[in-house]
Amino acid sequence: MTxxxxxxxxxxxxATPGGKNRPGxxxxxxxxxxxxxxxxxxxxxxxxxxxAAGLSAAELRERTGCTAAVRDVSFxxxxxxxxxxxxxxxxxxxxxxxxxxxxxxxxxxSLSIDGEDxxxxxxxxxxxxxxxxxxxxxxxxxxxxxxxxxxxxxYGLEIQGVGRAExxxxxxEMLEKVGLAGMGRRRPAQxxxxxxxxxxxxxxxxxxxxxxxxxEPFSALDPIVRRDMQxxxxxxxxxxxxxxxxxxxxxxxxxRLGDRIALMRDGRIVQLGTxxxxxxxxxxxxxxxxxxxxxxxxxxxxxxAMRPARGDEAESSGPAVSPDATVASVIEAVARxxxxxxxxxxxxxxxxxxxxxxxxxxxxxxxxxxxxxxxAAPAAPGTAEAA
Ligand SMILES: Nc1ncnc2c1ncn2[C@@H]1O[C@H](COP(=O)(O)OP(=O)(O)O)[C@@H](O)[C@H]1O
Ligand SMILES: [Mg+2]
Numbered sequence: 001m002t003x004x005x006x007x008x009x010x011x012x013x014x015a016t017p018g019g020k021n022r023p024g025x026x027x028x029x030x031x032x033x034x035x036x037x038x039x040x041x042x043x044x045x046x047x048x049x050x051x052a053a054g055l056s057a058a059e060l061r062e063r064t065g066c067t068a069a070v071r072d073v074s075f076x077x078x079x080x081x082x083x084x085x086x087x088x089x090x091x092x093x094x095x096x097x098x099x100x101x102x103x104x105x106x107x108x109x110s111l112s113i114d115g116e117d118x119x120x121x122x123x124x125x126x127x128x129x130x131x132x133x134x135x136x137x138x139x140x141x142x143x144x145x146x147x148x149x150x151x152x153x154x155y156g157l158e159i160q161g162v163g164r165a166e167x168x169x170x171x172x173e174m175l176e177k178v179g180l181a182g183m184g185r186r187r188p189a190q191x192x193x194x195x196x197x198x199x200x201x202x203x204x205x206x207x208x209x210x211x212x213x214x215x216e217p218f219s220a221l222d223p224i225v226r227r228d229m230q231x232x233x234x235x236x237x238x239x240x241x242x243x244x245x246x247x248x249x250x251x252x253x254x255x256r257l258g259d260r261i262a263l264m265r266d267g268r269i270v271q272l273g274t275x276x277x278x279x280x281x282x283x284x285x286x287x288x289x290x291x292x293x294x295x296x297x298x299x300x301x302x303x304x305a306m307r308p309a310r311g312d313e314a315e316s317s318g319p320a321v322s323p324d325a326t327v328a329s330v331i332e333a334v335a336r337x338x339x340x341x342x343x344x345x346x347x348x349x350x351x352x353x354x355x356x357x358x359x360x361x362x363x364x365x366x367x368x369x370x371x372x373x374x375x376a377a378p379a380a381p382g383t384a385e386a387a
Contacts, residue, residue, distance in 0.1 A: 028115055029076035030211050030243045031100060036073045036109035038095050038267075041066030048072070048108040057266045069095035070106070071267035077211070080241040082233075086254040087264030093247045096264070097215050100245065101130050114210075131160055135209035137200050139216045143188040149199055150175065150184035156207045174202035178232065194225035198232070205236075211243040218253070230256055251290065255279070255299060263287055275299045297327040300361045305330070306343045306351030314349035318342055323350055327361045334358060 037048040042065050047053055052064055053071070060068055069092045077083045085093050098104040100111065102118060111118045113133060121129060130136075135156070143152050154162075154171040162170075175184050178198040188196055197217060204212055214233075218226045230253060237244060248254050254261050255275045262272045271283035279299040282288035303323035318339030321330050330341050330353050340354035 027079045030079050030113060031075075031077040031245070032110075032112045032115075033076070033100075034074045034110045036070055036096075036099060036111060037068065037107045038070040038092075038099055038104060039066050039068045039107045044107050068267050070099060073109075073267075073269050075262055075269065075272055077243060077245055079243055081259040082237055082244045082246055082257050084246045084248060084254045084258030084261045085264060086248055086251065086258075086261055089249055091264040092267040093249070093264055094215055095267075097136075097213050097245060097247050100213065101134050101136070102126060103130075103136075131156065132207055133209055134211045134213055135204035135207050136213045136215065137197075137204045137217045139219050143196060143199055143203075145188055147187070148184060149180065149186050149188070149191070152188065152199055153202045153206050156203055160207065170206050171202070174206045177205065177236075178202045192225070193221050194228060197221060197229055201229075201232070201236075209242075211245065214244065214246045216247050216249065219249070226253075233257060251294065255294065263290065276301055276304065280304075295328075295362075296364055297331060297358075297362050300327045301325065302327065302330050302341065302343045302353055303350070305357045305361050306353045307357060309342070309349055309352045313340060313352050314342065316340070316342065318352070320344045321353070327353075327358060331358050331362075 035048075039045075039047045041061075044066055047060070047064065047066055047068060052060055052066075053068070055063065057068065060066055071092075073096060075083075085096060087093050095104055099106045100113075100118075102121070106119065113129065118126075118129065144155065147155070150168065150171045153174050154167040157167045157170060172184065175181055178201050180195060180198055180202070183191065183195070188199065191199065200217070218229045221229060233244070233246070234257065236242065244257075246254075246257055248257075258275055260272065260274055261278055262269045263278065264270065265286055271278055271287050273281075276299045278287065279291045279294045279296070282291055301323060302321050302325045305327050306323075316339055319330075319333035319337050319341045321333055321341045321343055323343050323345055325343075334341050334353070334355060340352040342352055343350045
């Protein structure tokens with residue numbers, strides 16, 4: 001999330017149930033997906049790996065009657081990140097996210113959560129996965145109309161067999177967390193669309209899942225409410241560091257929320273990278289076309305825009321920004337104070353971003369390669385270290 005005070009993509013996940021963060025080791029992925037296929041239609045299992053697998057969607061349908069909704073997809077979801085799957089309608093996003101908990105049965109490939117093989121899970125293990133480990137937030141909130149808001153939120157806990165008093169307590173806590181304090185006794189029909197979606201979110205959070213799966217949850221909301229809900233997700237993520245897989249067809253939503261974005265087309269992932277990578281170096285013409293109108297300053301980070309500090313710049317009183325802050329937010333900070341912004345990794349100054357650098361990004365001029373050396377820092381501790 002590259003907003004004003006972003007959570008770094010590498011933020012360590014707070015202790016999550018089932019998380020296996022070994023000290024001194026890269027954290028193990030939450031989801032690990034390899035060569036996953038989902039083909040709908042007759043004799044679907046014959047398609048992956050066959051000659052027909054290379055056909056276009058239309059040709060495949062014509063020749064075999066099959067639709068390959070997910071084609072040979074591989075990726076890892078890291079603990080604590082917001083992993084966005086973006087693509088136009090029909091590109092396979094919903095099928096992919098449903099495959100993660102086998103709400104849709106994959107045709108072939110492998111899939112694990114915290115190292116445990118999902119495809120090998122029996123029914124009770126699967127139930128456990130869906131109820132406690134990976135909670136889904138849908139576009140159509142799926143609230144129970146005759147239940148109060150609190151009882152809707154507590155529903156998942158009820159299924160888990162959590163006692164009434166504890167359910168109520170946790171539901172009330174979640175109600176507050178999503179900004180609906182005082183509305184617990186209402187029925188869903190007495191809430192706006194945005195509020196209903198907050199209830200859906202609270203219901204998913206109540207089960208304290210390791211990972212939240214969102215399938216276009218905000219598409220039905222009007223733009224202002226939608227923006228509100230995006231802020232809510234950003235806030236929740238920042239506060240809790242919970243792992244999220246977020247599906248959207250909306251590029252600006254993807255760029256706002258995603259630590260990394262997988263861009264899908266016709267069932268394939270055509271590019272997987274940070275918002276900055278996707279906008280800055282599109283993998284092909286399709287992606288380039290997709291991101292053409294994105295203002296660079298909204299995705300380029302301070303880490304890319306900075307240059308090494310000179311003289312006493314590292315100790316100057318200019319604004320301090322995170323390496324993952326967007327250039328847009330740095331412009332704001334620099335405009336307020338005038339001086340160059342110091343890019344700080346904790347107490348260490350990685351470099352500075354001055355007005356010339358900011359203008360270069362806005363003008364679409366690639367900054368020279370100098371910052372890379374500053375990132376590797378130890379070479380010049382005298383200048384790179386903030387007092
Ligand atoms: N149950 C199904 N049977 C046949 N085809 C399906 C089924 N579900 C989805 N599809 C097809 O798979 C493709 C991907 O669909 P979907 O995953 O819903 O895309 P998205 O969520 O990106 O809009 C589409 O061509 C869709 O028509
Ligand atoms: Mg969909």
